[in-house]
Amino acid sequence: MDQTARFALPQLSPGQAQKEWFHNEALQRIDALLCPVVEGPPLALPPGGPLPGACYLVAAGASGSGAGQDGALAVFSDGGWRFVNPIEGFRVLDRASWQMLVRRSGAWEAGIVRAQEVQINGSTVLRDRQAAVPEPTGGAVIDAPCRAAVASILAALKTHGLIA
Numbered sequence: 001m002d003q004t005a006r007f008a009l010p011q012l013s014p015g016q017a018q019k020e021w022f023h024n025e026a027l028q029r030i031d032a033l034l035c036p037v038v039e040g041p042p043l044a045l046p047p048g049g050p051l052p053g054a055c056y057l058v059a060a061g062a063s064g065s066g067a068g069q070d071g072a073l074a075v076f077s078d079g080g081w082r083f084v085n086p087i088e089g090f091r092v093l094d095r096a097s098w099q100m101l102v103r104r105s106g107a108w109e110a111g112i113v114r115a116q117e118v119q120i121n122g123s124t125v126l127r128d129r130q131a132a133v134p135e136p137t138g139g140a141v142i143d144a145p146c147r148a149a150v151a152s153i154l155a156a157l158k159t160h161g162l163i164a
Contacts, residue, residue: 006087007033028082032075040096042071042108050076057092057101057108058083071108132164133157 002011009029010022032055039047042059046066050056056074058066065081066074072083073092090103094110101108118126133154136147157163 007084028075028077028079029084032073032082032084036073036090036092037095038073038092038101040094041110046074046081052077055092071103071106126162129161130163 002013003009004011007029009026011026012019012022016022031053036055038055038057040056042057042062043066044059044062046062046064047054047056054076056076058069058072058074060070062069066072066083069083072085075082075084086103088103088105092101093099094101097110099110101110102112103109116127117124135151135154154163
């Protein structure tokens with residue numbers, strides 16, 4: 001049976017019997033892949049009583065229906081579980097946390113946004129990390145509370161990775 005290169009969708013062949021089965025199988029997979037939303041983080045055991053159309057991620061070392069399907073997208077349908085192996089860069093929305101999960105280096109990555117800059121209403125608010133800013137020293141008058149406040153601001157900027 002011929003299949004597509006990325007998601008192994010079954011393709012029809014000339015003169016093939018039971019074409020409706022292959023066509024319907026492809027539609028089931030497309031339905032899961034078109035706008036993928038999973039119900040939560042990867043599961044080691046399939047949930048009990050899922051509704052048709054519910055999608056889950058299979059955890060490494062899963063058992064039951066998900067055994068041997070590590071990292072796959074599991075979709076429940078009237079015909080049972082269907083598994084789709086994700087490709088690098090595949091994205092799903094986790095309904096439980098409302099975070100995007102991205103398939104990167106063979107694993108699901110959650111909560112990491114990768115960008116060169118962040119804009120809000122057309123204004124850049126975040127770019128590459130800047131060089132370190134030295135803490136205040138010296139001066140004729142030393143204002144200890146002011147220095148403590150500046151040190152706290154610098155510590156926060158470093159903690160958030162905005163400055164070195």
